[in-house]
Amino acid sequence: MRQLILHIGSHKTGTTAIQHWIAANRDVLARRGIADLSFGEEPNAHGFLTWDEPGPIFPRGFRLDKPAEFAEALAAVQAERVIVSSENFSFFFEQKAIGQLARLVKPLFDEVVVLCYLRRQDRHAVSHHMEGARPARPPEWELWGHGFGALPQVNPLQALYLDYDKRLAKWEKAFGRKALRVRVFDRARLEGGDIVTDFLTTLGIDAEGCSTPETVNTSLDRVKARIGHMANAMTGNEEVTKALLRATPNSKTPARPGRLVAKGFLARYVAGNRALNARLGISQIPELFDDDFDDLPDEPMQTWSDEEFNRAMRSAVTVVKRLIDASAPPRLDDLSAAARALAATAPVRALRLVELALLQRPSGRALLAMQAELQANIASGQHMDLSDGPDGEDE
Structure with a gap:
């Protein structure tokens, strides 16, 4: 069968x-x-x-x-x-x-x-x-x-x-x-x-x-749950929520409602639970589920402890720093060094790097000299290393 x-x-x-x-x-x-x-x-x-x-x-x-x-x-x-x-x-x-x-x-x-x-x-x-x-x-x-x-x-x-x-x-x-x-x-x-x-x-x-x-x-603790809800509600950006949750350590403190609040939430479904159980014979308890709320606090845990607040702030600051670092433009020295390394083999790419550097420092003498030399090399079809730049500050 x-x-x-x-x-x-x-x-x-x-x-x-x-x-x-x-x-x-x-x-x-x-x-x-x-x-x-x-x-x-x-x-x-x-x-x-x-x-x-x-x-x-x-x-x-x-x-x-x-x-x-x-x-x-x-x-x-x-x-x-x-x-x-x-x-x-x-x-x-x-x-x-x-x-x-x-x-x-x-x-x-x-x-x-x-x-x-x-x-x-x-x-x-x-x-x-x-x-x-x-x-x-x-x-x-x-x-x-x-x-x-x-x-x-x-x-x-x-x-x-x-x-x-x-x-x-x-x-x-x-x-x-x-x-x-x-x-x-x-x-x-x-x-x-x-x-x-x-x-x-x-x-x-x-x-x-x-x-x-x-x-x-693994379930989220109450700090991570609040951070995730806030990120989803405010940004709707999946990557932001992921980053915040990854940066926040998980504890063993779950989100728990107060006893009376939980009883009130359940109350609207008790009659239906009883009817379902009477029809299908699921449980020996007429209401289908137990009515034990002893694991819940008298009042909901709304206020964060200092440790929980600090944990949330650390995760937020960590993510903000990562985003800033990731969005920061490349350093001028790095762009210049990369352009020199590519000049003889890929002068067009080297020129693009110099142009990026000039966006940060439009009047840089060394950068302008590199740009002119690369343009001349590309125009003549020559592939060669760049000459040393002008002495002094690149301003």
Whole structure:
């Protein structure tokens, strides 16, 4: 029986760790009749998905980029069990997009499993909002914004993602209730306290003889998160954000909301969580998730310590200095020396260097003499070293 496993996320539930584990163990899995469909050299299927451009990504969300090519690639995978993993399937907000996916894959397989991990909404929002502090994250920027708090400022689009009851109802409608395997992402409730172990156990995949790759996708601390959000909001320049994040050391102090703020954020989704759990029987807890907020402070940590402020300032100053150094014009001595070195072999290039130097010092006697000599050599077709320049200051 040929089976398709659609691993649809959600984001921030260890999907990267799962994808890297699969990629690291492809040979072993292949001997057991298991393969994955990835795009290019990436260990995931992100490249098969897209959104409509130009314009906002949401509320429409993602869809298949080239449906026929996706179906062809999927049909070409020769294995009894095929895994397609992309957390960006969780951005499929329209029934039309999910229905199209279902119509394409169902004829190719005897069974389709849709596996989704869900994280308590306040915890998910904190982590996913932090992801928007990284460069090149348009969906996260649009969905969560660039606020400086641990939790994003609430907007109507967020319910498209965080109302798990309505979101998964669309997948249930397209694939059927039996296809859905929904797991709670909480290390205390995962098999072995580990997302990869839980993934394999849920799907009945034997891990014997497989290797465990290094942990990837390190979270940003609260200083780096604020710096990244500020850079993205102010500049929209990917290179600026990258430079600032690289220059800022990471600590182990995460961004955390206050207890009451987190409870208030979660409250709007409790009824939907209860309805989803009643329908699918996911958790022994009626509300689907625990209501433990003891790991959070009474009040949100808004103020930076002196160490955090200094760390942020050091990174900003470091990046500014690098930018200034990179944009500084070449020194006159360097241009002059390079021109002399090229005069006999590449006089046209040597002349260009002298002309650049003259932009900095238009009346430089030595530079003007070099320019005249190079022009004469080029006109006569002679390639020779330059004579020594005039004595004295080059003014």
